[in-house]
Amino acid sequence: MAPQRFHEQFHHIQRSLPDVPLTMGPDDSAGFLYEKGVVLVRDGEEARFVEDAVRTHFTETRGLVPDHVRRVGPQAGRTGVTRIRVGDPAEGEDTVPHALRAVREAEERQGRRLAGRNHVVHIAVNACPGDEPVPVSRTETANPGAAEGSYDPATAVGVLVVDTGLVHDHRSYPLLSHTTGDAQLTETDGDGLLHQYVGHGTFIAGILAAVAPNTDITVRGTLNDAGAVLESEFGGLLFEAVDRDGWPDILSLSAGTPSTDPGGLIGLDAFMRELREQRTLLVAAAGNNGSDTPFWPAAYAALPEYADCVLSVGALRGDGESGACFTNHGPWVRVHAPGERLTSALTGFTTPVPYVYQHSTYDSCRFGVADYPCTCQYPRHTGVLSEGRESTGAKPDQVMFDGLAQWSGTSFATPVAAGLVAARMTAYRERDPRAAGAALLAAATDRAEVRGAHVPALRPPTWRPVPAGIPALPA
Structure with missing residues (x-):
């Protein structure tokens, strides 16, 4: 990387x-x-x-x-x-x-x-960001689009999202009308600019609700503080989340850290042992380092004692044919799902909010693997944090968000997979999320090429491939 x-x-x-x-x-x-x-x-x-x-x-x-x-x-x-x-x-x-x-x-x-x-431990677009969000017109629709079906509180699948909190006006987005959880603590700075990673949890919830309408989604703002927390504290925060809401059917987690320790994270030992005794399925992002180094807790899926209770998810590129350039990969990644240039709700639909890009794009794929206009390169923009920007006089680019956005990362492939497990539970009246996850993988006949390997791929029926052309940065 x-x-x-x-x-x-x-x-x-x-x-x-x-x-x-x-x-x-x-x-x-x-x-x-x-x-x-x-x-x-x-x-x-x-x-x-x-x-x-x-x-x-x-x-x-x-x-x-x-x-x-x-x-x-x-x-x-x-x-x-x-x-x-x-x-x-x-x-x-x-x-x-x-x-x-x-x-x-x-x-x-x-x-x-x-x-x-x-x-x-950081949200999976934090220390290894796939990209930053790009505004899209209000005339656009969610991608994945809203699946058929309705919300029934008596049979809804419980999904807990541990991430950043919800934006204050998230319920103005119809798919999130019954989503509950914590509010994002601070959405904008003193100049009214949207903070980096605000809307991350909202975006994830919007994808889940689109793929699986019959879900009770709760979003906890465990990672509100820049999306980062020490491993020594993370296990306790996960315990707090499940103690507060009860162990859900599905826990969607778009956070983790690379580590070469083969047995996982010492700070998560106690939580993972208790998870193993529950019925909850942990669906976890594989991370965006473009590496085969295990990213935990997603990599617990490769350990025999956790194979049935953890589903690790990598990201497919926009056309769905192969892995996104940024996705982590390797035998510890159980499945890949669309994760490049997905469209969901970033902010509510009440007031437009300005955002200034933090990172600059690259002249070529920063992982050296993409043969198309990947998110490393396009849309072109200059960011505040980039070294040498001031010496060149380049000004950071600013955009306006007023609802939907495109965003990329294994952070967002994860709720696609979690939503498909939940949708299967509803379709087959399955009450065991781990059985539903295993059946979903067993029935997955689609494959994608990821770094030379042909791996299982999940592509929702309502997902639309994104052409590999060069997108323009909105004015």
């Missing part, structure tokens, strides 16, 4: 978490973000072992006094994890890699990860 947009987002997220020293890893590839100078462990005996092992290693090899290695709050809680400080974040060198190496031998003996980085 080209680093430009990732680095721009790193600085954006750092501003939203001003008290957390962040860094990028695992090396110059800048695959993910994590808390500098801290490792995440399970509380109890494992925490004590890791703390002692790291303290001994650093005392003997790096000359640090034992007090430099200690637990830092908040401690444990329902998620069963705690943070251990392994160095001074103000130092130039990050000590986390050294700490992880100190416990590697013990991990190999026990066959499980004892310590890991405290990753930044």
Whole structure:
């Protein structure tokens, strides 16, 4: 992945978490973000072992006094994890890699990860954005379009969306008339400009409602703060969401983080174990890094103990024939669905709202794989965060949103797949979402080419392929 947009987002997220020293890893590839100078462990005996092992290693090899290695709050809680400080974040060198190496031998003996980085979990267009939204005319219609069927509260499938909250006037969009949940905390800045990623949860809910009309959709604003949260906090926030609303039929999650840890995220251990004992199907975005590095929690779908309760979703490009250039890929991605230039509600339909682009487009596909005008390149615009913009005198482009938008990312392929599971539950009067998801995949005969592999593809009947021409940026 080209680093430009990732680095721009790193600085954006750092501003939203001003008290957390962040860094990028695992090396110059800048695959993910994590808390500098801290490792995440399970509380109890494992925490004590890791703390002692790291303290001994650093005392003997790096000359640090034992007090430099200690637990830092908040401690444990329902998620069963705690943070251990392994160095001074103000130092130039990050000590986390050294700490992880100190416990590697013990991990190999026990066959499980004892310590890991405290990753930044982010919405799947945040640190790895597919693109930014593009306004479309009010004369346009949703894509996927509204499926046949009606809403019946007695039989509706319960879907919980954990994301950014709903825009204040979302119910003015007919498909979202009975959607409930949290409000987006702050929609605009002091100049009245729409904040980045506002409308993300609303856009997702609109796709779900279009694909599966007989759904009770609840949107929780768990990721309202720039769409980013530390792994150490994320499990607890997921618990809060399901405790508040009850375990849903389907949990739609367009967030996660890349990680090379093969067993998943330590911070999600407790939540994932409880999920396994429920009937809920987690439908999770595969991420937009254009990489085969597992993106968690979507990658839990490849672990045998979670295969029936997690559905990982990658994105197809606009014509639906192959993978979008930005989509993550690999055997851990169970299915791909349309995720490029979908059309849904971004804002309500009451007052037009201006937006200034944050990223600039590229001269060519930033992943080096697209042979068509992909979202890396078009529509052309200049963004505020782009390095060197001021020296060239280029002004950032501004557009107006007054309802619908086109947007791209595995964030939006995810509600397409979640909606198709819900629609199948209604059509077959199926009350088990995991059985419905398995049946949907078993019946999927369509295939798409993604990085040389032919993979299962889900294409809703109401979805319209988007021609591969060059779209114009609205005036």
